[in-house]
Amino acid sequence: xxxxxxxxxxxxxxxxxxxxxxxxxxxxxxxxxxxxxxxxxxxxxxxxxxxxxxxxxxxxxxxxxxxxxxxxxxxxxxxxxxxxxxxxxxxxxxxxxxxxxxxxxxxxxxxxxxxxxxxxxxxxxxxxxxxxxxxxxxxxxxxxxxxxxxxxxxxxxxxxxxxxxxxxxxxxxxxxxxxxxxxxxxxxxxxxxxxxxxxxxxxxxxxxxxxxxxxxxxxxxxxxxxxxxxxxxxxxxxxxxxxxxxxxxxxxxxxxxxxxxxxxxxxxxxxxxxxxxxxxxxxxxxxxxxxxxxxxxxxxxxxxxxxxxxxxxxxxxxxxxxxxxxxxxxxxxxxxxxxxxxxxxxxxxxxxxxxxxxxxxxxxxxxxxxxxxxxxxxxxxxxxxxxxxxxxxxxx
Numbered sequence: 001x002x003x004x005x006x007x008x009x010x011x012x013x014x015x016x017x018x019x020x021x022x023x024x025x026x027x028x029x030x031x032x033x034x035x036x037x038x039x040x041x042x043x044x045x046x047x048x049x050x051x052x053x054x055x056x057x058x059x060x061x062x063x064x065x066x067x068x069x070x071x072x073x074x075x076x077x078x079x080x081x082x083x084x085x086x087x088x089x090x091x092x093x094x095x096x097x098x099x100x101x102x103x104x105x106x107x108x109x110x111x112x113x114x115x116x117x118x119x120x121x122x123x124x125x126x127x128x129x130x131x132x133x134x135x136x137x138x139x140x141x142x143x144x145x146x147x148x149x150x151x152x153x154x155x156x157x158x159x160x161x162x163x164x165x166x167x168x169x170x171x172x173x174x175x176x177x178x179x180x181x182x183x184x185x186x187x188x189x190x191x192x193x194x195x196x197x198x199x200x201x202x203x204x205x206x207x208x209x210x211x212x213x214x215x216x217x218x219x220x221x222x223x224x225x226x227x228x229x230x231x232x233x234x235x236x237x238x239x240x241x242x243x244x245x246x247x248x249x250x251x252x253x254x255x256x257x258x259x260x261x262x263x264x265x266x267x268x269x270x271x272x273x274x275x276x277x278x279x280x281x282x283x284x285x286x287x288x289x290x291x292x293x294x295x296x297x298x299x300x301x302x303x304x305x306x307x308x309x310x311x312x313x314x315x316x317x318x319x320x321x322x323x324x325x326x327x328x329x330x331x332x333x334x335x336x337x338x339x340x341x342x343x344x345x346x347x348x349x350x351x352x353x354x355x356x357x358x359x360x361x362x363x364x365x366x367x368x369x370x371x372x373x374x375x376x377x378x379x380x381x382x383x384x385x386x387x388x389x390x391x392x393x394x395x396x
Contacts, residue, residue: 002027003025003026003027003067003068003299004026004027004028004029004064004065004066004067005021005026005027005028005029005066005067005068005069005070005295005298005299006029006030006031006057006060006061006064006066006068006069006070007021007028007029007030007031007039007043007069007070007071007072008030008031008032008051008057008069008070008071008074008077008080008081009030009031009032009037009039009051009071009072009073009074009077010030010031010032010034010037010038010039010040010042010043010046011032011034011037011038011039011074012038012039012350012366013072013073013074013275013363014030014039014072014073014074015038015039015042016279016280016291017070017072017073017273017279017291017294017295018030018039018042018043019042020289020291020292020295021295022042022044024292024295026067026295026299027044027045028042028043028044028045029043029044029045029046029047029060029064029066030042030043030045030046030047031046031047031048031049031051031057031060032048032049032050032051033048033049033050033051035048045064047060051071051074051076051077051080052076052077052079052080052174053080054079054080054083054084057069057080057081057083057084058080058083058084058087058088061084061085061088062084062087062088066088066090067090067299067300068085068090068091068092068295068298068299068300069081069084069085069090069092069298070272070273070294070295070298071272072272072273072275072294073148073272073273073274073275073276074148074149074272074275075102075146075147075148075268075270075272076102076146076147076148076174078093078098078101078102078270078271078272079095079098079099079102081098081272082094082095082097082098082271083095083098090298090299090300091250091251091297091298091299091300092251092298093246093248093251093271094246094247094248096246097246097247097248097271098271100246101246101268101269101270101271102146102270103145103146103175104123104143104144104145104146104179104268105123105145105177105179107268107269108121108179108181110245111266114241114245116238116241116266117238117263117264117265117266118265119181119182119183119184119265120133120181120182121133121179121180121181121182122179122180122181123145123177123178123179124166124170124177124178124179124180125170125176125177126166126170127162127163127166127167127170129159129162129180130180133180135159137157137158138155138156138157138158138161138182138183139155139156139157139182139183139185139213140155140156140157140162140180140181140182140183141153141154141155141156141180141181141182141183141216142154142156142162142165142166142169142178142179142180143169143178143179144169144170144172144173144174144177144178144179145173145174145175145177145178145179146173146174146175146177147172147173147174148363149217149275149362149363149364150211150215150216150217150218150361150362150363151172151362151363151364152168152169152170152171152172152173152178152362153169153215153216153217153362154168154169154214154215154216155183155213155214155215155216156214161214162180165214166178184258184260184265184267185258185260186258186259186260186261186265187207187226187227187231187258187259188207188208188209188210188256188258189205189206189207189208189225189227189231189235189256189257189258189259190204190205190206190208190218190221190254190255190256190257190274190278191203191204191205191206191235191236191239191255191257192204192206192252192253192254192255192274192278192282192290193252193253194251194252194253194293194294194297194303194305195243195248195249195250195251195252195253196250196303196305197249197250198243198244198248198249198250200236200239200240200243201305202282202286202288202305202307203236204223204278204281204282204285204286205223205225205227205232205235206221206222206223206225206278206281207221207222207223207225207226207227208220208221208256209221209222209318211360211361215361215362217360217361217362217363217365218276218319218363219318219319219321219360220276220316220317220318220319220384221276221277221278221281221316221317222316222377222380222381222384223281223285223312223314223315223316224312224314224377226377227259228259231259231264234259234263234264235255235257235259235264235266238264238266239253239255239266239269242266242269248271250297251271251272251294251297251298252271252272252273252274252290252293252294252297253269253270253271253272254269254270254272254273254274254275254278255268255269255270256268256269273290273291273294275363276317276319276363277317277318277319277346277369277371278290278317279291279294280317280345280346280369280371281315281316281317281371284313284315284345284371284373285312285313285314285315286307286308286309286312287307287308287309287313288305288306288307288308293305313373314373314374314375314376314377314379314380315345315371315372315373315374315380316371316372316373316380316383316384317369317370317371318369318370318371318372318384318387319360319366319368319369320349320360320366320367320368320369320370320391320393321357321359321360321365321366321367321393322357322358322359322360322365322367322393322394322395323359323360323395324359324395325356325357325358325359325395326356326357326394326395326396327354327355327356327357327395327396328351328353328354328355328356328357328367328393328394328395328396329353329354329393329394329395329396330349330353330391330392330393330394331390331391331392332353334390334391334392335347335349335391337390338387338390338391343372343373343374343383344370344371344372344387345371345372345373346369346370346371347368347369347370347371348368348369348370349367349368350366350367350368351367351368354396355367357395367393370387372384372387
């Protein structure tokens, strides 16, 4: 195979895609503004073009003669990937869809314009409470307008919280703006899937585990979800409406949503392969190589998303991190034994024991991941507790 694939970003979250593309015979190019990112050493070529530099990404892709571009597990690179792909006649989401979906403000405006559920909120460009919002206590949530990995996202209860958190949220946004909106209570979920010829060909609905307030970072996913059928039907209907409006015909997508018992609120949706070990989870559940499918769609290759299993397998993706700052330590002998357990399908630690780490409050601060399987949901929850108790990951 002579196809060349340009992957935007080369952090730990992109490494599985880089390795899979190499295994499939692609010549892999990576690019971002972090030359020390681990994915660069695994690629055939690495470049120093920032993933948000759309003209630079287009020039690189054109010069390299790539067959496809991907921005897996990173919202901030989706616009560049989509714009370059469109200019070169390669597969990818429409650039306007990429723009609307990856900005918190444009995403909310798009939903409100179509009469779809959206929390009350306002975009801000400075640490001043928006006059259009009521001053009553929260909870509210503040988040960078253009960022990824839950960086700078906080649940706030009053304007004192707002003044304390707003500077960080604004600083971490690529455009220097943030969104303040009502916090929607309810059950947290993720929906990961693929569009093929405008049809939802495969979908994975999970229960999303999150960091304790005031943070919202994803700590894991459990399948099967306990989401009631009304919630599942509502979110699938919403996704179909979004895809129809934006012309999303082919490719992977990632969506986080809240079900409050009556309505599904889409927190975010992005036309890309999801992070947080979701591709591994999808493969464990359905027997479909999630990452290979996304690569095939990015390069115009045929894709087969038919589940290999007659019935989905209960599984959980668990992200590992500390609940307080300190040196990360764990039971290394028990780690070896866990790796030999049939129900531990995958276990990776990102750092050596004794590494200093901050609390796991956003995607930059994970220390590893695990994939756990079971025969049913109660058994899966029991396995999760056993895994945590045996590994004993803590801050020393």
